[in-house]
Amino acid sequence: MLREATVEPRQEILRTAARLFQQQGYDATSMNDVAAALKLSKGGLYHHFQSKDEILFHIMSHAMDITEERVINVVRRIDGASLAGAEERLRTLIRLHIQVVISPEDREITVMLHENHPLPPALRRKINGRKKDYVHFVENLVADIQRKRAIPSSVTPRAAAFALVGMINWIYQWYKPDGTLTGDALVQQYTDIFFHGAVG
Amino acid sequence: MLREATVEPRQEILRTAARLFQQQGYDATSMNDVAAALKLSKGGLYHHFQSKDEILFHIMSHAMDITEERVINVVRRIDGASLAGAEERLRTLIRLHIQVVISPEDREITVMLHENHPLPPALRRKINGRKKDYVHFVENLVADIQRKRAIPSSVTPRAAAFALVGMINWIYQWYKPDGTLTGDALVQQYTDIFFHGAVG
Numbered sequence: 343m344l345r346e347a348t349v350e351p352r353q354e355i356l357r358t359a360a361r362l363f364q365q366q367g368y369d370a371t372s373m374n375d376v377a378a379a380l381k382l383s384k385g386g387l388y389h390h391f392q393s394k395d396e397i398l399f400h401i402m403s404h405a406m407d408i409t410e411e412r413v414i415n416v417v418r419r420i421d422g423a424s425l426a427g428a429e430e431r432l433r434t435l436i437r438l439h440i441q442v443v444i445s446p447e448d449r450e451i452t453v454m455l456h457e458n459h460p461l462p463p464a465l466r467r468k469i470n471g472r473k474k475d476y477v478h479f480v481e482n483l484v485a486d487i488q489r490k491r492a493i494p495s496s497v498t499p500r501a502a503a504f505a506l507v508g509m510i511n512w513i514y515q516w517y518k519p520d521g522t523l524t525g526d527a528l529v530q531q532y533t534d535i536f537f538h539g540a541v542g
Numbered sequence: 543m544l545r546e547a548t549v550e551p552r553q554e555i556l557r558t559a560a561r562l563f564q565q566q567g568y569d570a571t572s573m574n575d576v577a578a579a580l581k582l583s584k585g586g587l588y589h590h591f592q593s594k595d596e597i598l599f600h601i602m603s604h605a606m607d608i609t610e611e612r613v614i615n616v617v618r619r620i621d622g623a624s625l626a627g628a629e630e631r632l633r634t635l636i637r638l639h640i641q642v643v644i645s646p647e648d649r650e651i652t653v654m655l656h657e658n659h660p661l662p663p664a665l666r667r668k669i670n671g672r673k674k675d676y677v678h679f680v681e682n683l684v685a686d687i688q689r690k691r692a693i694p695s696s697v698t699p700r701a702a703a704f705a706l707v708g709m710i711n712w713i714y715q716w717y718k719p720d721g722t723l724t725g726d727a728l729v730q731q732y733t734d735i736f737f738h739g740a741v742g
């Protein structure tokens with residue numbers, strides 16, 4: 343119990359459960375497996391989370407919290423009044439979102455967010471609502487730049503937001519920390535693609 | 543048995559299994575569930591597939607077959623000798639890949655491809671090999687255009703290929719056939735974004 347009191351037990355449970363779910367599948371992982379991996383009694387685990395669904399929901403919520411703290415809140419603090427400021431907001435969002443996706447310590451957590459694991463409808467609606475809010479935030483950044491440039495664009499902010507979120511979130515499917523494409527190169531190139539296209 | 547002989551039983555099994563896996567999760571779906579949904583005896587099902595792993599592998603292979611037939615093979619038939627031809631190849635790939643992802647009759651099949659369901663290592667390697675071949679095919683299309691334009695680009699064909707495959711594959715996460723963003727608009731806008739950027 344001393345251990346539980348000192349290392350933020352809920353966060354540790356979520357992190358371990360995320361790793362197990364990712365490695366062996368959500369359905370194939372039992373509450374017993376999670377408790378055993380943490381050297382917790384089953385009672386100790388149930389003290390924090392009532393069910394596996396609740397753990398999965400909190401993993402996904404935690405992923406959204408991470409995105410909010412490390413991406414949205416930082417971008418919001420940048421003054422976007424000028425065109426340069428609005429562009430800086432979008433550049434920062436691309437950089438920070440990529441960093442969250444490739445961050446070694448949060449990788450399992452964010453991967454879980456992108457899986458289509460079955461959550462009870464009420465919990466799923468909450469997560470989907472937060473995902474939609476994020477796309478909407480990106481959409482507004484793009485709309486703001488397009489407005490300030492005052493050049494008509496064939497691209498709607500909505501399609502642009504989906505494209506950007508897709509290309510960044512997909513990174514977890516192929517990214518290897520020791521691969522030839524480093525995190526910094528990825529940030530620079532994805533920014534260039536989104537701003538200017540890949541073959542222009 | 544007459545029924546099995548007339549409606550391509552293997553394809554029907556894969557389609558039904560894909561739908562069940564997607565709705566209730568891979569691990570939570572038993573071979574019994576699959577047989578029951580198809581009104582097949584368990585023996586009838588095992589006549590075609592020895593295990594659930596084998597079904598999952600064939601669903602994923604089938605998704606890669608669809609991509610090969612309807613995207614890669616069509617693009618290969620376009621003459622890409624000129625810059626205009628090379629660009630037409632890339633435009634065609636974007637259009638056909640999007641159509642495969644949003645196609646109502648293949649939706650479950652392609653969604654399964656994008657899930658990280660646990661496959662035995664040997665089978666997983668085969669699927670991953672085909673996925674890599676696809677990214678490589680896109681990479682070569684981009685490299686070919688960049689070469690023919692003969693203007694140095696800050697974007698590597700590899701990063702561009704990952705970005706494109708990501709933004710298109712991610713569509714299954716949010717696309718609704720009756721939503722405001724139609725398939726045709728999506729094709730046009732994603733093409734514009736990839737060629738010219740979203741805010742340029």
